Amino acid sequence: MNATFKNDVDLGLSAPTKYLPSKYFYDKKGDALFVEIMNMPEYYLTDAEHDIFKNQTLNLISALKINKTINFDLIELGAGDGIKTKELLKTLKQLGFKFTFIPVDISQNALNNLEKTIKKELPYISMNTKQGDYFNVLEDIKWFQKPKVILFLGSNIGNLKDGKAKEFIHKLSLALNVNDKVILGADLIKPKSIVLPAYNDSKGITKRFNINLLERINRELNANFDLNNFKHQPEYNEKEGIAKSFLVSTKKQNVEIGALNKTFTFYKNERIHTENSRKYNDTIIEDITKVSKLKIIDKLTDSKNYFADYILEKTAE
Numbered sequence: 001m002n003a004t005f006k007n008d009v010d011l012g013l014s015a016p017t018k019y020l021p022s023k024y025f026y027d028k029k030g031d032a033l034f035v036e037i038m039n040m041p042e043y044y045l046t047d048a049e050h051d052i053f054k055n056q057t058l059n060l061i062s063a064l065k066i067n068k069t070i071n072f073d074l075i076e077l078g079a080g081d082g083i084k085t086k087e088l089l090k091t092l093k094q095l096g097f098k099f100t101f102i103p104v105d106i107s108q109n110a111l112n113n114l115e116k117t118i119k120k121e122l123p124y125i126s127m128n129t130k131q132g133d134y135f136n137v138l139e140d141i142k143w144f145q146k147p148k149v150i151l152f153l154g155s156n157i158g159n160l161k162d163g164k165a166k167e168f169i170h171k172l173s174l175a176l177n178v179n180d181k182v183i184l185g186a187d188l189i190k191p192k193s194i195v196l197p198a199y200n201d202s203k204g205i206t207k208r209f210n211i212n213l214l215e216r217i218n219r220e221l222n223a224n225f226d227l228n229n230f231k232h233q234p235e236y237n238e239k240e241g242i243a244k245s246f247l248v249s250t251k252k253q254n255v256e257i258g259a260l261n262k263t264f265t266f267y268k269n270e271r272i273h274t275e276n277s278r279k280y281n282d283t284i285i286e287d288i289t290k291v292s293k294l295k296i297i298d299k300l301t302d303s304k305n306y307f308a309d310y311i312l313e314k315t316a317e
């Protein structure tokens with residue numbers, strides 16, 4: 001991980017328009033900050049999807065058309081704290097379905113926390129954790145023999161640019177067998193007055209989440225970012241439907257990254273693009289899935305119509 005991290009930081013900060021991949025937000029401190037974000041009143045995404053998982057659990061399960069007599073793998077990509085998934089796990093078990101829960105996350109720390117809670121609260125669930133990058137993990141799950149239900153929740157897909165999201169859905173489709181299902185959580189396009197505060201909270205947690213990326217570079221790559229010389233700048237363009245986060249250099253400064261043996265210059269007001277969080281509608285989801293053999297067979301939304309869980313099925317052609 002360290003070598004890829006080093007290389008990705010070098011690529012991003014050497015680009016004419018500087019950027020850092022948002023997947024590196026999630027070290028131990030970043031995981032804890034993300035849990036805080038999910039609990040903030042402004043971050044409506046968690047409550048909206050939880051509403052679907054809690055109040056429409058039976059609809060969700062029937063949309064999956066699972067054969068009760070067959071054991072299946074329930075694989076969650078980017079598992080996080082698993083609060084929503086627990087609703088589904090509980091009900092599936094109560095209804096007598098047979099399955100193994102396989103949470104996958106880039107962060108071993110997030111997986112350890114999740115394993116602890118599941119073992120404590122739902123000890124009867126059979127569970128195997130898997131650490132890794134989603135794209136790489138797809139190569140492994142391809143070989144799993146049992147029918148699969150993939151959970152890709154929380155609008156995690158929104159952190160991939162549309163081209164990458166298409167590539168990911170295509171790869172996911174290749175890792176599945178006909179009739180396997182995907183629950184794809186997608187935050188829906190809505191007014192700026194609702195979306196922007198979710199990425200610009202009053203307590204500054206999202207700011208700390210972004211700044212932690214620079215702290216992580218300081219810690220792991222022996223750099224000397226002065227954290228006071230950068231501010232967080234979120235944006236949301238309703239027409240485009242993408243929330244974007246930037247770190248802005250408040251003055252002209254040089255930063256040394258020891259592990260790269262390089263110095264990077266940041267001009268006053270120069271931005272580092274740290275994250276895209278895309279919002280969706282049916283047309284965009286159809287476009288993203290079009291290249292693959294995953295077809296939309298159902299869609300559940302929360303009571304406010306903020307968020308959707310699309311049910312996709314792998315088809316033969």
Ligand code: AVI
Pocket residue numbers: 037045154155156157158159198199206209275276277
């Ligand atoms: C994980 N992901 C879907 C979050 C999002 O909404 O894009 C990450 C996040 N970034 C800032 N706040 C939350």
